[in-house]
Amino acid sequence: MSGTELHSRSGSRLSKMLQTSNEFWLWWGGELAGLVPDAIRKYFKVQTRSVRVELINGSCRLHTYSGSRSALLTEFHLDQASGPEELEQRKALTSLSDQVVLLLPEHYILRKTISLPEATRSKLADVLNFEMDRNTPFKAEEVYFSYRISSHAKEQHKIQVELAIVTRAVLDELLEQLARQGVEPRRVVPQGVVPEEIDNPANDLLQRGEPGKSQNGQDSRQRKLWLLILLGLIVMGAFYQRYQHQANLQQAVIEPRAQAEHAKQLRDELQLLQDNRRFLIARKDPQSSSLVLLSELTRLLPDTTWISRLNLQDGTVVIQGESTNASALIAILEESTLFQDVRFSSPVTINPRSQKERFSISARQRQAGAQ
Numbered sequence: 035m036s037g038t039e040l041h042s043r044s045g046s047r048l049s050k051m052l053q054t055s056n057e058f059w060l061w062w063g064g065e066l067a068g069l070v071p072d073a074i075r076k077y078f079k080v081q082t083r084s085v086r087v088e089l090i091n092g093s094c095r096l097h098t099y100s101g102s103r104s105a106l107l108t109e110f111h112l113d114q115a116s117g118p119e120e121l122e123q124r125k126a127l128t129s130l131s132d133q134v135v136l137l138l139p140e141h142y143i144l145r146k147t148i149s150l151p152e153a154t155r156s157k158l159a160d161v162l163n164f165e166m167d168r169n170t171p172f173k174a175e176e177v178y179f180s181y182r183i184s185s186h187a188k189e190q191h192k193i194q195v196e197l198a199i200v201t202r203a204v205l206d207e208l209l210e211q212l213a214r215q216g217v218e219p220r221r222v223v224p225q226g227v228v229p230e231e232i233d234n235p236a237n238d239l240l241q242r243g244e245p246g247k248s249q250n251g252q253d254s255r256q257r258k259l260w261l262l263i264l265l266g267l268i269v270m271g272a273f274y275q276r277y278q279h280q281a282n283l284q285q286a287v288i289e290p291r292a293q294a295e296h297a298k299q300l301r302d303e304l305q306l307l308q309d310n311r312r313f314l315i316a317r318k319d320p321q322s323s324s325l326v327l328l329s330e331l332t333r334l335l336p337d338t339t340w341i342s343r344l345n346l347q348d349g350t351v352v353i354q355g356e357s358t359n360a361s362a363l364i365a366i367l368e369e370s371t372l373f374q375d376v377r378f379s380s381p382v383t384i385n386p387r388s389q390k391e392r393f394s395i396s397a398r399q400r401q402a403g404a405q
Contacts, residue, residue, distance in 0.1 A: 085131040086232075087212065087219055089139055094215065096127060116215055124216035135232060136212070136219035138239065143224055144199040146170060147184060152191040153296045155183070156289075162197065170199060177201055178239040180224065182231075198224045200239060327351065327399075330372050339363065353395045356385055360393035373397040 085107065088095045096107040107127050110116060116124075128134045148169050154161040162181055166174040177199050185194040205222065212219065222239040223232050235241050262272060324346055331341065331353070339357035351373065357363060360382045367376045379396040 083131050084133045084135060085128050087134065087136045087217060088225075089137070094212070094217070096124070096217065098127075098131065110215060112211055112215065121216035128217055133221060134217070134219045136209075136222045137225040137227075137232075138200065138205070138208075138222050139225050142200050142204060142208075144170065144197075146197045146199070148195055148197065149192050150195055151300070152186070152188075152193055153299050155193060156292060156296060158183075158195065162195070169197070172199070172201065175202075178205055178222070180237045180239050180241070182236060198237075198239070205239065327372060330370055334366050334370055335363070336366075349399045351397050351399065352379060353397075354393070356388060356390040356392055358390055360391040363393065363395060367395065367397060372400055374400045 083098060083100045086097050086099060088097065089112075092113065093109060093111055095109045098105050098107050108124065110120070110124075146169060148165075150158070150161065150165075158181065162179065163174045166172060166177065166179070170177070178201075179197055179199045181198065182196050183193050184196045187193070209219065209222075221241075223237050224239070227234075227237050231237055262268065327346065328344070331344075335341070336357075338359070339355060341353055341355040343352075343354040345352040360378075364376050364378070367373050374397065376395065376397040378393065380394040383392045384390070385392055
């Protein structure tokens with residue numbers, strides 16, 4: 035073996051060792067940052083690393099993000115088979131990150147804006163899950179969804195909610211396809227979400243679905259457990275996290291009371307609507323409609339009688355017209371089940387031109403159930 039070849043091989047091995055060392059320190063730093071409590075992380079501006087998966091024209095790109103910095107890790111085609119080394123490399127790249135986020139292209143997503151009462155805001159996810167089949171062509175168990183409140187009308191006590199929906203069949207197939215390529219996203223966010231809102235749980239489509247089993251998540255927890263044991267410097271942070279968890283549990287006890295108040299408000303509104311409906315029905319049912327009265331008069335009055343004016347007000351009917359025998363009309367109308375107290379409201383006169391009797395008859399509508 036010549037000296038040139040030996041020097042070349044030594045340089046290649048040294049380059050691989052440096053690359054491996056660099057990846058290890060990136061992983062080590064990312065894991066340490068992930069174990070620091072949120073409050074301390076924000077105070078000292080500790081940045082965590084994430085991998086975002088982008089799908090562009092059948093290609094898959096993996097970018098790493100740390101604060102405002104980003105870098106392309108790798109790119110491959112979803113439909114092309116990958117070798118064992120490529121799969122291991124992708125799994126290693128994603129396992130070094132705090133989170134792996136799939137940015138789902140917009141053509142996979144159905145968007146719709148719906149209006150809901152402001153009282154539903156505290157339980158918006160449950161309400162959307164319950165109302166899914168009324169507002170979309172799908173049932174709740176058939177889709178993953180995320181949401182955001184786009185506007186708030188305080189005067190009407192309404193909120194406008196923008197839904198982002200993808201069918202389970204489509205997204206599950208896409209996630210399986212990515213898993214076969216060595217990439218297992220733990221969160222799925224619509225591609226149109228602004229970068230500042232990517233970490234918002236409300237934008238995570240998987241957050242609204244059934245929780246899945248992620249081997250990467252289990253491995254990450256195991257690594258964090260070993261690091262917690264080995265690194266005594268972060269013990270205080272772990273105690274702080276426990277204290278924060280207890281505070282969250284105490285806060286959770288208060289939430290059901292607010293939920294009960296919202297539920298009572300909704301029940302009161304429903305009861306008011308039902309009372310109003312019963313009131314309108316009670317006012318409408320005892321009286322016959324104008325069409326029914328007109329039909330009854332048409333049936334009863336003889337062909338020699340003409341009505342020139344019909345007035346219905348406060349349950350009293352006034353009929354004016356001409357007839358060859360006006361006096362017979364009283365008896366005819368009294369036979370109807372719709373009229374009572376039938377009488378002439380003015381004297382009968384003769385029309386000089388037609389030689390017919392002019393009449394004006396008043397009657398009261400008979401109440402439902404009256405004999």
